[in-house]
Amino acid sequence: MIFLTVGTQFPFDRLVKAVDEVAGINGFDEQIVAQIGDSSYCPENFEAAPSVEKAVFDQHFNEADSIISHAGMGTITMALDHRKPLLVMPRLKKYGEVVNDHQLAIANKFEQLGYLLVAYGAEDVPVKMKQLKSFVPQERQPCADIVAARISMFLNELSKSRS
Numbered sequence: 001m002i003f004l005t006v007g008t009q010f011p012f013d014r015l016v017k018a019v020d021e022v023a024g025i026n027g028f029d030e031q032i033v034a035q036i037g038d039s040s041y042c043p044e045n046f047e048a049a050p051s052v053e054k055a056v057f058d059q060h061f062n063e064a065d066s067i068i069s070h071a072g073m074g075t076i077t078m079a080l081d082h083r084k085p086l087l088v089m090p091r092l093k094k095y096g097e098v099v100n101d102h103q104l105a106i107a108n109k110f111e112q113l114g115y116l117l118v119a120y121g122a123e124d125v126p127v128k129m130k131q132l133k134s135f136v137p138q139e140r141q142p143c144a145d146i147v148a149a150r151i152s153m154f155l156n157e158l159s160k161s162r163s
Contacts, residue, residue: 002132003064004034007072008051012097013041015089018122019068020045022129033060066132071103071118076110085135086116087128114138 004019006012016036023032023045034048035057042048052060061067061078066085069075079086090104091097107118115137119128 001031001033001060001064002066002068002129003060004032004036004046004048004068005057005061005075006035006037006039006070007075008035008037010091010097011037011039011041012070012089012091013039014095014097014122015068015070015125016043016048017041018089018119018125019043019129021122022126025126030065033064035060066135068129068132071107071110073106076106076116080115080137080140083137083139085132085137087119087125087132087135088116089119089122089125115140 004016006015016034016039019032019034020041020043022028023043032046034043034046035052036043036048036050038050039048061082061084064084066087067075067079068087068089069079071088071090076086076088088107088110090101090107092104093099093101107116107120110116111118117128117131117135119125
């Protein structure tokens with residue numbers, strides 16, 4: 001089962017439509033469960049709800065073989081914590097989906113690290129959904145020392161600027 005989630009703040013019709021089109025291809029045999037926000041697009045090939053209660057969301061997430069989502073840090077972190085194969089499509093400013101392209105930067109970095117697959121556009125979704133079946137994300141390594149060093153550097157720069 002694939003769990004498609006687009007978050008609750010904004011709809012993401014571009015992703016929902018792209019996944020729906022793949023689900024409608026003859027021979028596609030995976031069940032898709034979806035939480036699609038207040039989407040104006042109504043999927044024809046899988047059932048979707050605008051939102052689900054947290055317990056239901058967690059159940060779908062845990063039962064899913066893989067996840068498809070926008071490139072939000074909450075979903076990315078949850079997928080990494082649960083070792084779930086994840087395909088993301090970044091929301092883009094040019095489509096009015098976000099105010100800046102931060103999700104593009106996040107997706108690109110996490111893809112480079114081998115943590116997830118990225119569909120940079122709707123045209124990438126069919127191939128990436130096929131890859132998702134066999135994708136094994138790299139295991140995330142804790143980097144507490146690096147994070148502490150960055151925080152320390154930031155605080156030092158902050159204190160210098162106030163002097």
